[in-house]
Amino acid sequence: MNLYSLTFKKKATMEIKIKSINLDATEKLEAFIEKKIAKLEKSYEDIQKVEVQLKVVKPATALNKATSVTVTIPGMSPVFVEKVNDTFEEGIDLCVDALKVQLQKIKEKSRNY
Secondary structure (H helix, E strand, O other): OOOOOOOOOOOOOOEEEEEEEOOOOOHHHHHHHHHHHHOHHHHOOOOOEEEEEEEEOOOOOOOOEEEEEEEEOOOOOOEEEEEEEOOHHHHHHHHHHHHHHHHHHHHHHHHOO
């Protein structure tokens, strides 16, 4: 009789929280955010939680959509990015791009130790 032992590393799921201030986020916008934020796991696998905050800064003016994203990684300080743009979609794109760079730097630093 042959016995085999297999160990699987269970991948933790990343929690995404979306908070809207001075607006009601549409389902389409929330789906867009979740899709973009999910891509961060490719840059850094151990992300525990991501908090996205959407806020209308000054109604009826250009560049009035503030988007901030906070990424929580176990054992590390939170990573924070904030962008102000004409649309929340543009803000999310820019935040995710900035976070990818920051997460890559964190990953490289942790490899060196």
